[in-house]
Amino acid sequence: MNKVLTLTAAALLATSGLAIAQDSVIVEVPQRTRDYVIAHPADPVVIEGELSRGYVVPRNIVVRPIPESPGYGYIYVDGRPVIVSMDNRQVVYLDEPSGGVPDEVITYVERNPVDAVIVDGPVDAGTVIPEDVPLVAVPDQPRYSYVYLDNGRPALVDNGTRRVVWVR
Template sequence: MNKILVLTAAAFFATSGLAIAQDSVIVEVPQRARDYVIAHPSDPVVIEGDLSQGYVIPESVVVRPIPENPGYGYIYVDGRPVIVALENRQVVYLADDSGRVPDEVITYIERNPLDTVMIDGPVDTGTVIPDDIPLMEIPDQPRYSYVYVDQRPALVETGTRRVVWVR
C-alpha cells in the first residue's frame, strides 16, 4: 500500500510542476518558467549518475538562466528539460520520463506519411514548429501530432509544438 501511495505522489509531482527538494521542502516551479525552458531548448548536458529531484548540478555544468524567473536556471539532459534552483544548484523540476515515445506512435506516423513542409533551419529534438505549419493529429494520442520535414517524420508535442522525436 505504501508503494502505491509513493508512486501516486511521484506521478503527481512529475506532472504538476511541483517538486520535493532534498530537504523535503515542496517547491512549485512556475508554469511560465517551465514553458520558457520548453520553448528554448539548450545543448544537451551529460550528467554522470542518476539524475533526480534534489540532485546538485556540478559547478562545471553551465546552467542557463530563466529570464523572468531569476531564481531558476535550466539544462537539458537526454532531451529532457531540467530546472535548477540557482541558489544551491539543486534540481527542482525534472520532466517526467514518460517522454518515451510509444512504438505504436512511431509506427503510425511512418505508415501515414504526409507532404513534406519547409522549415528554416535544422529540425531536431527540441525544435519548436512554427504556428503557421499545420500539424497532423494522431488518433488516440492527443499528446502528439506530427509533420514531415525534409521527407523525415517529426513527432511533435501538440501543446508546445516542440519536436520530441525525429527520424
C-alpha cells in the first residue's frame, strides 16, 4: 500500500511542474544573461501554482533561448523575467517582486503627481519603462523614480532596471 501512495504522490508532483531536490543547489546566473533577458522581454506565459527556483517549466511552454548563454532560456510570467536551465527546464532565476517599498515613498509619489506619460501596452509591476520616457526622482530615495501614466495611475520605478516595482 505504501508503494502505491508513494507512486501516486510522485506522479502528482511530476505533473504539477514542481521539482523537489534532496540537495538544494543555488545557480548563479551571469549578469549579462539577466541583462539580455531584461532587454528582450517576451510575451507573458501563465504558470499554474507557485513559481519559485527549482520549479520545472512544463513542456507545453516555449522557453526562449539566450544566444550568449546557451545553457539558459527564459520566459516572462506576470511581467517578470524567469530564467530556466535548458538541461532540465528548472527555474534557476526569477526577478522577485519588489515588496517592501517604504510607505513614505508611496505616500510621496501619491502626494506629488506629475504630468502623465504614455507607455505602449499595459503597465504592471515588472514592466520595464522605455529609456525615452522621463522619470521623476523620489527625493532622498536614490533607488526610486516615478511616473504618472496617461490613466492617472502612479507607477514607482527601480532606477537600476527601469522596472516598475509598484503601480496603483
